[in-house]
Amino acid sequence: MIDAFAPRYLYLVTFLLLGIGTYMMIGNRNLVKKVIGMNLFQTGIFLFFIAAAYVEGASPAVLTREAPHVSPLPHVLILTAIVVGVSLTAVALGLIVRIYADYGTLDADVLWEVRHDD
Template identity: 60%
Template sequence: MIEFLSNYYLYALVFVVLGIGIYMVIASENLVKKLIGVNLFQTAIFLFFVAMAYVEGGSAPIVPAEKNPGELLVASPLPQVIVLTAIVVGIALTAVGLALIIRIYAEYGTLREDTLREVRADE
């Protein structure tokens, strides 16, 4: 087990952060904590993509003029591009989520999910 964790520590970190994010989304009653859990879950997915794209001994995908492209061991830039795009989308979704949370608090005066369900049932 120790050898596995020493070789694949990034994947272990991914699953720990993923588990914490899922737990926060499921167990928390506060909407802000749920949004933080979603962001943690999202961060774990980003880390997983970057860890999968790692190439042992690889270099940046820039081919020098004197080298044959078939001789170089390079990392694919596609996962990094996908993660950068996902980070931008995640920031936008977080901003929209926070705006909705502010609006919900202004309307109902609480951020607890169970209290919001009771208030909505009374209307």
């Protein structure tokens, strides 16, 4: 069992991160923590890509370094994905600011009650 998973421990970490992220998004009442959970979730997936690109004993994907290189494509992709993730976080935090301005709370449960009292 351990032999089967030891070389793939990065995948385990990936799914651990996905799990923690999902739990934070569902279980946390604080909206900011939900956004942090979302970031963790995405990070798990980024790690998955980078791990997939890894080649034992290879150097980073920079042309001046000696071959063999690790696969460069996932690195490029994840660079893009990180940018997307940052933008998402920015929008999410912007929305949270507005929610706080309107309702004076960041607690999802309280928010739910306030909204249903309207």
